[in-house]
Ligand SMILES: Cc1ncc(C[n+]2csc(CCOP(=O)(O)OP(=O)(O)O)c2C)c(N)n1
């Protein structure tokens with residue numbers, strides 16, 4: 001843990017406000033995901049739906065370090081990433097509901113959330129396949145000569161796929177401003193990292209490609225933010241990639257169709273991790289600094305609850321896509 | 337007009353498009369310092385420099401995906417596959433990323449990219465290096481598939497592909513690179529999705545593309561000597577298919593043969609035949625016949641290889657059968 005995290009002295013007002021905003025984002029994601037789980041059980045959300053509960057500090061800490069003109073690309077467990085990047089709860093919930101008002105107009109679903117204006121480039125469902133896309137976005141940034149960067153989120157199991165290795169090699173070889181975030185939540189579906197990776201410290205894989213890498217505590221949003229700041233500086237100032245292995249844990253099942261524990265992990269294990277909850281870690285730190293208390297916390301709970309309720313109401317009331325939408329967006333419109 | 341090889345026509349198209357639009361770059365194995373495995377990119381490194389002519393490691397999946405990512409944010413990548421056999425390692429990026437992006441983003445993110453390189457069999461390269469993949473990609477909504485047969489079409493269609501807003505699979509004929517032909521100078525752009533009647537005729541329609549165009553024309557000459565006037569349609573673009581030109585021809589000739597280099601099962605010809613039987617059933621005076629590569633992995637032996645490939649005699653035979661001659 002870092003000095004910041006241990007500090008009991010109150011930081012300046014700006015920092016306090018920042019912490020409150022991190023807390024709000026994490027609480028919003030938590031509530032959003034709980035609600036999505038409920039809506040799934042009610043049949044309002046279909047298909048595969050992968051919740052982010054337990055991992056909130058990763059999305060929030062990473063996004064906090066970015067600029068609006070950067071790009072973000074993610075896998076299928078991306079509701080939290082989208083919200084932390086600034087997509088509205090309404091747009092994301094409506095997409096889960098498959099509605100025309102959704103961020104991908106109801107054509108993407110839970111696994112394919114996009115918002116081009118926010119630089120949020122999906123939402124990808126083939127494990128590891130979006131990793132080269134991120135390098136391509138970074139290639140374009142470098143080609144054009146700006147100092148933007150591209151962040152790519154993927155799970156630790158995706159680090160075993162060929163696309164990961166091919167991409168890290170080229171990203172390092174060509175000095176691309178990309179940040180590769182391995183969210184190591186311990187499992188790929190039911191396979192523990194130790195049963196899938198010959199070397200379980202995934203950050204050392206950066207060595208193979210001469211890429212700076214770190215292992216980061218993913219339950220502390222401030223630690224995540226600090227590691228990101230180092231990576232962002234490297235990308236902007238030196239146009240160099242970074243590999244961050246951020247250690248975290250998912251409290252829920254892999255997707256809506258499997259239990260939180262039972263076959264491949266124990267309830268005790270899940271409970272153990274729940275004791276270092278990312279929301280509690282930050283809230284406790286803020287309380288210790290004297291700039292947070294139960295009253296304010298409860299008020300914030302109520303606030304994010306209202307936002308999520310509103311998103312559900314909005315998604316529910318929104319129309320399905322027009323039947324004609326079936327055949328649009330396959331190719332560019334004529335004449336473009 | 338200049339007389340150019342198919343290879344040089346492609347080179348000219350790349351050079352002109354790179355000069356015209358600085359978002360266009362070429363990436364692939366051996367495209368830069370080696371001047372291209374098949375020399376299609378000869379001289380481009382010298383002219384445009386290493387930023388725009390990028391040698392890659394042997395990592396088809398990775399650099400195909402890097403191309404897709406660059407296209408998602410507005411560059412115009414041309415990704416060279418040393419041959420389409422190797423693109424199987426990248427098919428995930430072509431099918432799951434490039435072809436799906438616009439749709440699954442609800443129209444927000446297009447992928448203006450060209451994947452290009454030689455396809456089909458050359459000579460005695462054996463099973464893994466002798467494959468025609470047009471039907472693989474033509475199956476996929478979201479992709480356009482082009483396979484030119486002549487130097488003029490190679491130039492015009494590559495330029496159109498680079499300017500297109502959607503992902504294009506551009507399959508060149510490995511055996512066509514040395515083919516010479518007249519190529520219009522300057523900004524010669526051939527529309528995607530338009531077939532070309534390479535020989536007009538009234539008795540039978542022979543539909544072909546890429547490497548089966550030359551043998552089809554040869555078969556037509558042989559048929560002419562027997563008093564049969566064959567029409568030869570070069571599809572040029574496989575997807576979108578130029579259904580109008582096909583139906584208009586069959587309505588005149590009432591008989592049809594479809595020739596392609598690939599395998600018969602679920603091949604390009606299967607789609608053409610399906611279209612004709614549905615849209616022009618009453619025009620037909622005979623069942624449509626297909627001439628395809630043999631339904632086997634390509635053998636190495638010269639005699640067996642020749643037996644496996646489409647040639648003019650096979651097309652001529654099929655045409656006579658549909659004419660009941
Ligand atoms: C190429 C591929 N293989 C298999 C799957 C099925 N699948 C979906 S998620 C998953 C586990 C991935 O785990 P990880 O990368 O650790 O991410 P997490 O789900 O933990 O966020 C698998 C096997 C897939 N989508 N793509």
Ligand SMILES: [Mg+2]
Pocket residue numbers: 155156157183184185186187188189
């Ligand atoms: Mg995982």
